[in-house]
Amino acid sequence: MSQVQKAPEVVQxxxxxxPTTWTLEELHAHLQAAVSLELCTIPLYLYAMYSIELTGHRGKEAHCTLLEVVVQEMIHLGLAGNILTALGGRPRVYGEAFTPKYPSELLYEGVLMTLAPADKHQLKAFAEIERPAEMGAAHSFDIPEPPNDRKAVQYLSIGEFYKAIMEGMNQLNNSGSLTFDKNSTGKQWTGKELHHKNPECTDAPTRSTIPELAPITDYETAIRKLNLIIDEGEGRGLTDTGKGAEPTESSHYDRFKKLSDYPELNVYPLVSNPRTSLFKDLEDTKYSEHCYPYSYLLLTLEAGWTYEGPGDINSGGIGPNLHNLMTEVMGPIAKVLVRQKLKNFQKNAAPPFNLYTFNLHSSPKAEIKALIEEAISRYSYPAEDKEQFEKALKGVGDLHDIKLDGIQ
Structure with a gap:
């Protein structure tokens, strides 16, 4: 019997x-929560993006807007993980304890996260997720002053949560307890690994590198990047770009508000919150084809922080995996799924963002390849769907394999 890797225990x-008094352990816990928080939004926005029928200008514009937001959320995830790595922590995203489940409430917002098509209701929910705690608040590099009564104030928004992280870093920095490991830069993700290119968005800017995602080496850089996360998510009406600020495009809140004000988009009638187990023995659709590469995406992210960085030989030079998995593997498979009608549910199929735990002693790349080859040979798909599966198979061929024994 093959040994299957166990999911990690809940660490925190x-x-x-x-906290009334910050410690490095408290800061690590907050930064891990930030990693989890950013990760939670990515399947939400990808699912909505996949649901849009690419007919007409509005559908393509909405698709590309969601794609841009996903890329920025990946940057935020990378920055939070980089800061945690620079401070001696280890970011976790792969495993039952860390991979998001849907439906569930988003941390610090109380907004129900549901995998659903990009209708008006869902787009308004996205705007609510990104809504600023104080609409129209002015941006400032300054660390927020703590209230006079600092007794475990409950976080009411994502922005408040990030401000608290900056406050904690400031407190620890002033006490001399904040040390950045300059030798950790090679273990951090950079913009060159997360390049942005999508054939459906030819009018959108293409970036070969993303300068916002960079190694964290000191306190000032960390604070600047945390401010960037708040600005790109909630938006602050930036009027100055002083030493602590980085220029941003329209905030996620502004973008989703604009989309929700549109007339209804043409979307596929997808089943909400799909789980692989729900369709077992009921439908011909093979949902695992999407679960495997999504789980490999999470594994890739964690491996980059775990080994000696995305380019390390032990991790197989996995930097290109992020782009290849999202664009060349997950995207084509999702295109096939959303067009398939489910005979037992009167809905269309949809990409499930379920966790698959790879066999500890196997090759994840080989597992994904075998699954897609089985789908091509076993099921009778229209020519355009078979073409998408073959594209995904080619994308898998370009992936770098990961040694699983280090991700435990």
Whole structure:
């Protein structure tokens, strides 16, 4: 019997409030929560993006807007993980304890996260997720002053949560307890690994590198990047770009508000919150084809922080995996799924963002390849769907394999 890798135990629960006195352990817990928080939004936005029928200008514009937001959320995830790595922590995203499940409430917002098509209701929910805690608040590099009564104040928004992280870093920095490991830069993700290119968005800017995603080496850089996360998510009406600010495009809140004000988009009638187990023995659709590459995406992210960085030989030079998995593997498979009608559910199929735990002693790349080859040979798909599966198979061929024994 093959040995299957066990999911990691829950290392820490997400902090609910700001500590009265910060410790490095408290800061690590908050940064891990930030990693989890950013990860939670990515399947939401990808699912909505996949649901849009690419007919007409509005559908393509909405698709590309969601894609841009996903790329920025990946940057935020990378930055939070980089800061945690620079401070001696280890970011976790792969495993039952860390991979998001749907439906569930988003940390610090109380907004129900549901994998659903990009209708008006869902787009308004996205705007609510990104809504600023204080609409129209001015941007400032300054660390927020703590309230006079600093007794475990409950976080009411994502922005408040990130401000608390900056406050904690400031407190530890002033006490001399904040040390950045300059030798950790090779273990951090950079913009060259997360390049942005999508054939459906030819009018959108293509970036071969993303300068916002960079190694964290000191306190000032960390604070600047945390401010960037708040600005790109909630938006602050930036009027100055002083030493602590980085220029941003329209915030996620502004983008989703604009999309939700549109007339209804043409979307596929997808089943909400799909789980692989729900369709077992009921449908011909093979949902695992999407679960495997999504799980490999998470594994790739964690491996980059775990080994000696995305380019390390032990991790197989996995930097290109992020782009290849999202664009060349997950995207084509999703295109096939959303067009398939489910005979038992009166809905269309949809990409499930379920966790698959790879065999500890196997090759994840080989597992994904075998699954897609089986789908091509076993099921009778229209020519355009078979073409998408073959594209995904080619994308798998370009992936770098990962040694699983280091991700435990």
């Amino acid at each position: 629960k997400a902090p609910k409030s700001c």
